[in-house]
Amino acid sequence: MRTLVVWCPDWPVLAAEIVDGVAATGPVAVLHANRVVACSERARAEGVRRGLRRREAQGRCPGLIVVDHDPGRDARAFEPVVAAVEEVAVGVEVIRPGACALAARGPSRYLGGEEAAAERIVEHVAQSCAVESQVGIADGAFAAGLAARQGRIVPPGGTPEFLAAQPVEALGRPALVDLLRRLGVRTLGDFAALPAGDVLARFGFDGALAHRLATGRDDHPLAVRRPPADLTVTADLDEPIDRVDVAAFAARTLAARLHERLAGHGLACTRLGIEAVTAHGQELHRVWRHDGLLTPAAITDRVRWQLDGWLSGGARSGGGPERPTAGIIRLRLVPDGVLAQAGLQSGLWGETGAERERASRALSRVQGLLGPESVVTAVLGGGRSPADQTRLVPWGDERLPARPGAAPLPGGGAGPVSMPPWPGRLPPPAPAVVLPTPLAASVWDATGTPVVVSARLAVSAPPARLAVATNVQPATVSGVAAASEIVGWAGPWPVDERWWAPGEARRRARFQVCLADGAALLLAVEGGRWLVEAIYD
Structure with missing residues (x-):
């Protein structure tokens, strides 16, 4: 497939300028894992190159401005560029932040040829985003990406010849490139001339994939994205609204329009953004989530509750809604969580449950009046x-x-294998009650001597008696006597956190103890002090 690739040189540097205000005209280098991944033109003029370590790069350019690599920042800054390309041609696939691809056939036929299409896209991106870009066209996305770095249009059928002259470094696989260089393979043409079966046997699947790219065949077709439909509905009100009953009528009309628009695209939403603008220009915004599909009635309820909270709730401390400074003149509903109409599974008997719906409505109502932080779950x-x-x-x-x-x-567990372990974590079962503030305690051995834990985590003697501060005991541990006998214990589980930062370092050891009256507690010793952290049921 004839593929057109739009490439923005030094995109991580440009993204840092767009988002963080770092001047890309100066000597700038973006670092990841202490190595340069991108640099500005001025930095390259002073000898900075990709792959250099930070110290070496700063040695070559003393005035170098160092920026940390942030893929999220690069992606956010690249979105306007993709939107600008979509205004000229649809069906854009983002390869990575700074490069996107699309089929060249459509824009070339519409705009009068591949060269005209390339010029139009470059000009439109420059006018819309003030970003310099280059376009390459070839047979396949890989070859088109290399052509974009040269601003070149490879003629149809000339892709194998174009790739044959490229160095093997164009594959972007440092380990494979190093091995090929030592074997005497210098260009993609040399690599493509090797038998595919031998490449698979010698270099594995990734080497076979790279060999396929070197021969001019892509590993997959373009996965184009469609420009999202504008599903937002807005109502400009003739008179400012400052009464709840009038706001409820406007909410009902606006909710019906939103549901009709979603249904026209075969969609439904589970998360709804409610925005309001007052006559003084004040902007209010709240996002509502619903465990299920938002019906017209559900949308109306949430808009009415939110407007009621804004208009009559008043300004509250601790996260409550802010009272509008004037009447509301504009309402906007933004469907945030959008999915296909049939994309949510119903309950066993066709419904999600009336009791669950009533509870959800009640909790959402409280949030509308008191703010989202008023109802929390663990x-x-x-x-x-x-x-x-x-x-x-x-x-x-x-x-x-x-x-x-x-x-x-080992022997079973609940977490995914890909998750990292937590050395020093407590074994199951988990405690039933975690105290918000640990209680001071004292632990003695059988002779009445306080039990201590050494720096090498050696326990001075088996714990025999425990006393908890009775004057501040909550109801959950009020049954523990002033001095209770310990009939069983386990531990210690040591934790030495952030030892590299003296101001934040924390060293603790935890014990599980069982008392004679049947109570079970989680104890921690830190700095020679014993604390009760949690209670087992």
């Missing part, structure tokens, strides 16, 4: 202590853990 994740493993998220938000979970333990 999400379990990774960590060494029970407090670290729990994260509170507002009701309706994505339930993502703050830390990745732990890998499964």
Whole structure:
């Protein structure tokens, strides 16, 4: 397939200028893992090259401006460029931030040839985004990407000849390139001349894929993206709204329009953005999430609740909604979580459950009046202590853990294999109650001597008695006597965190103890002090 690739030189540097304001005209280098991954033209003029270590790059260019590599920043800054290309030709595939591809046939036929299409795209990107770009056209995305770096249009059928002259470094596989160089293979033509079966046997699957690219055959067709449909609905109000009943009528009309537009595309939404603009230019925004498909009634309810919270809730401290400074003159509904109409599985008997729906409506109503932080749920994740493993998220938000979970333990476990382990974490079962503030405690051995844990994690004597500060005991541990007998214990589980940062270092050891009255506690010793962190059920 004739493929057109749009390439923006030194894109990580340009993205740093667009997002962070770092002047790309100066000596700038973007570093990842202490090596240069991109640099500006001025930095190259002073000897900075990709792959150099930071110290060597700064030695060649003393005035070098160092920027950390941020793929998210590069992708966000590249989105306007992709949108500008889509205004000229549809069906764009983003290869990586700074490069995108599309089939050349459509724009070349519409604009009068491949050269005319390339010129039009370059000019439009420059006018829309003030970004310099180059276009390459060849048979296949890989060859077109190499041609874009030279600003070249390879004639139809000339791709194998064009690739044959390229060095093997164009494959972008350092380990394979180093091996090919030592074997005397210098160009893609030399590599393509090798038998495909021998390449697979000698270099494996990745080498066979690189060999396929060197011969001018792509590994997959273009996976084009379609420009998203504009599903947002907006209502400009003739008179400013400052009453809840009038706002409810406007919400009903706007919700019906949104649902009709979504249904026209065969879509539904599970997350809804509600935006309002007041007569004084104040902008209010809130996102609502629903566990299911938002029907017209559900959309109307949420818009009405939110407007009620804005208009009558007033300004509150602690995360409450901000009262509008004037009447609302514009309402906008933005469907955020969009999926196919049949993309959500119903309940066992066709419904998700009336009780669950009523509970969701009640909690959403509270959030509309008091703010999203007024209703939170717990999400379990990774960590060494029970407090670290729990994260509170507002009701309706994505339930993502703050830390990745732990890998499964030998003999079974619950975490995915790809998750990193947490050395020093407690074994199951988890405690039933985690105290928000640990309680001070004292632990003695059988002779009445305080039990201590040495720097080498040696316990001075088996724990025999425990006393908890009774004046601040919560109800959950009120049954523990002033001095209870310890009939069983396990530990220690040591944790030595952030030892490389003295100001943030923390060294602890945890014990599980079982008392004579049947209570089970999680103890921690830190700095010679014993603390009760959690209670087992």
